[in-house]
Amino acid sequence: MLTLSIYEKEASVPIIGLYAPEDLGTATQRPAAPVRPEIDPPQRMGTLPTPSLEWTPEVERNTAHLYARVKHVISPVEWPLMAPLVKAINELKRERDAVILAHNYQTPEIFHCVADIVGDSLQLAIEASRVKAGTIVQCGVHFMAETSKILNPEKTVLIPDSRAGCSLASSITGADVRLLRQRFPGVPVVAYVNTSADVKAEVDICCTSSNAVEVVESLGAPTVIFLPDQYLARYVASKTSVKIIAWKGACEVHERFTGDELRAYREADPSVQIIAHPECPPDVLAEADFTGSTAHMIKWVRDRHPKRLVMITECSMADNLRAELPDVEMVQPCNLCPHMKRITLPKILESLLSLREEVTVDPAIAARARRSVERMINLRN
Ligand code: SF4
Secondary structure (H helix, E strand, O other): OHHHHHHHHHHOOOEEEEEOHHHHOOOOOOOOOOOOOOOOHHHHHOOOOOOOOOOOHHHHHHHHHHHHHHOOOOOOOOHHHHHHHHHHHHHHHHHOOEEEEEEOOOOHHHHOOOOOEEEOHHHHHHHHOOOOOOEEEEEOOHHHHHHHHHHOOOOEEEOOOOOOOOOOHHHOOHHHHHHHHHHOOOOOEEEEOOOOHHHHOOOOEEEOOOOHHHHHHHOOOOEEEEEOEHHHHHHHHHHOOOEEEEEOEOOOOHHHOOHHHHHHHHHHOOOOEEEEOOOOOHHHHOOOOEEOOHHHHHHHHHHHOOOEEEEEOOHHHHHHHHHHOOOOEEEOOOOOOOOHHHOOHHHHHHHHHHOOOEOOOOHHHHHHHHHHHHHHHHHHO
8 A cells, every 4th residue: 555655646746748749740750760771882992801700818818807897797608709809899999099988788798898988878978078089989879879979070970780779769859849849839848868869959958867857957947848758757857846748758678667576576675775767667766765867876886885786777787787896786677778789799890890880960950959968068067
């Protein structure tokens, strides 16, 4: 009974409207799924030869310091398959004047062994604006690579697989935002960074799950349109007096968790700590000991060092933390993001060899989208 009343309280968090494409008459105008392009002939000409990918004593010696970082999560049987790719990628980065940006949801061999900069969407957006190298390889999903391009129009931004999409980013278009503005004239619009450049260009400011409440309150408006994640919108509404109009998008990974699942973990071990991402539904957040962005979750674990922990977010983040903190026992409900998992070591190598797939954003859209992203970044500085 008690649990039910908490759920009801959280579920009734006061968002004042929830909109979907069919409410605006745009339901049939969804963008097509991205297609992986063929390499065109000029790109092929610039392709470097594939280096040796043999497991040799030299490769073993050369990558031993990297294996030390991941030995708790990657077995000695798997490593000889990964190490030659890791070595080749790290050498090619220098040759191509490239840096690798990797999101917290990338797998440990990418996150700990080839990435130069790691973090959540906010950290990656900030670091992308400071990168000195001429080429950025984005190990994450397409909207993240677009954000890097928006902030670095003069640089080459590559994504190892452009089909790495996101259920949130594909839930809304720039046309939807324009119709929302017509319906609610004068109401400012905040977009989660998990949106396309086209959407970012139409809104007043972007936010991430790290700074969503701060961004909403920075506008000084009594009502704000917050899109596209309905669950993050509810979470924000529970933390502020600003009235929130939400969009009916959801993260296909986080919306799969349930309150029942969390209660089962706690019944099995009442001492277990549970932390959850705010893209989860309200009944899940009601059961968690802490709710925060991936960066806030990582900080919480480093600071508290719990004995047993359930992380209610994408599964690879727990692996990445387990590599760093092997004494924290992770109970891992393994919900993987299929889009993040499109990025692999062989595809990163291919990306650096052939300088593909290059991410482009129409300059006029990029200029307007940059305003929204930089407005968010500047709030922090
Ligand atoms: S985890 Fe969810 S929000 Fe993140 S990229 Fe995957 S679908 Fe999008």
